[in-house]
Amino acid sequence: MFNDSEIVKKVLEGNVNAFESLMLRYKDLVMRIVTKHVPFSEAEEMSQEAFIRAFQSLSSFKGKGDFRQWLSSIAVRTCYDYWRKVYRSKEVSMCALTEKHQKWLEEVISDQSDPSFNEDSERKEATEMLEWAMNELSAEDRMVVELIYLEGLSGKEAAELLGWSVANVKVRAFRSKNKLKKLLKETIKR
Amino acid sequence: MKSINNEQFTRVMKALRTAYNQKERLDAGDMWQTRVMGHVLSMGVVSARAGYFELFQQFVWRLTPVAFVLIGILSMALVKMNFFSDYEFTKALVSNSSDLVTLAMYSGS
Numbered sequence: 001m002f003n004d005s006e007i008v009k010k011v012l013e014g015n016v017n018a019f020e021s022l023m024l025r026y027k028d029l030v031m032r033i034v035t036k037h038v039p040f041s042e043a044e045e046m047s048q049e050a051f052i053r054a055f056q057s058l059s060s061f062k063g064k065g066d067f068r069q070w071l072s073s074i075a076v077r078t079c080y081d082y083w084r085k086v087y088r089s090k091e092v093s094m095c096a097l098t099e100k101h102q103k104w105l106e107e108v109i110s111d112q113s114d115p116s117f118n119e120d121s122e123r124k125e126a127t128e129m130l131e132w133a134m135n136e137l138s139a140e141d142r143m144v145v146e147l148i149y150l151e152g153l154s155g156k157e158a159a160e161l162l163g164w165s166v167a168n169v170k171v172r173a174f175r176s177k178n179k180l181k182k183l184l185k186e187t188i189k190r
Numbered sequence: 191m192k193s194i195n196n197e198q199f200t201r202v203m204k205a206l207r208t209a210y211n212q213k214e215r216l217d218a219g220d221m222w223q224t225r226v227m228g229h230v231l232s233m234g235v236v237s238a239r240a241g242y243f244e245l246f247q248q249f250v251w252r253l254t255p256v257a258f259v260l261i262g263i264l265s266m267a268l269v270k271m272n273f274f275s276d277y278e279f280t281k282a283l284v285s286n287s288s289d290l291v292t293l294a295m296y297s298g299s
Binding site: 011012014016017019020023024027031032035036040043044048051052055056058059105108109111123126127129130133146149150151152181184185188 | 194198199201202203205206207208209210211212213214215216217218222223225226227229230231233234235236
């Protein structure tokens with residue numbers, strides 16, 4: 001059983017087929033990351049894109065580092081690039097909020113218990129609300145909110161994944177949190 | 191209800207986090223893997239040389255701001271040293287071959 005660095009070395013020496021064992025090892029990880037950040041219908045393509053990017057930049061992987069972390073970073077940046085492209089081409093689908101969503105929001109705000117979705121309809125409204133809120137943010141803010149507030153990563157961890165400075169991530173996190181707050185306020189006021 | 195306080199916002203974020211974590215998972219099958227590997231194989235061998243090129247590119251781009259700062263400093267220094275007027279004066283003297291006496295006087299011969 002070869003470790004990641006040894007497999008990378010083999011691939012760089014010309015044994016391209018060895019890359020498949022890396023794919024087998026990290027397929028689930030990449031899928032998990034990608035499905036969280038991009039629409040479900042795009043997940044397969046983006047996962048493929050992430051592995052192709054990883055293959056293309058394999059020589060920049062420093063053997064001493066953690067391959068898992070390196071690949072996670074590529075997957076996250078692939079998702080970020082996907083959103084940048086979508087926002088640039090203005091293809092973001094804006095789902096309109098209905099009374100149901102508003103009601104859901106008001107219930108969550110007034111309910112003291114932990115949010116758990118007992119019914120499929122509640123889950124659907126929550127998912128749509130999440131999608132709506134994320135679509136209202138920029139590609140950068142979206143990634144920061146997802147990594148920090150929804151996945152619970154630290155500023156440093158998010159910065160490493162995105163390849164940004166910690167200060168940049170922290171400032172963005174603060175601003176995007178305020179943006180979200182403002183959005184929710186406006187939704188309630190409607 | 192007209193506003194949202196911090197506690198309420200935290201509660202909404204918690205609900206959204208739950209929805210986020212319950213997102214549908216994708217389980218790519220063998221077909222997907224075969225397709226990706228096919229694509230990878232069609233790209234051929236990745237050599238370490240490509241990495242050097244990438245490193246070179248990164249290095250060059252990182253040096254860009256430094257280069258701009260240096261250009262700025264040098265330009266300012268040249269202006270302060272009155273280099274341009276001296277240069278223009280010398281150029282005018284050299285281009286005017288009839289005034290070789292003045293040139294000789296300035297060049298000290």
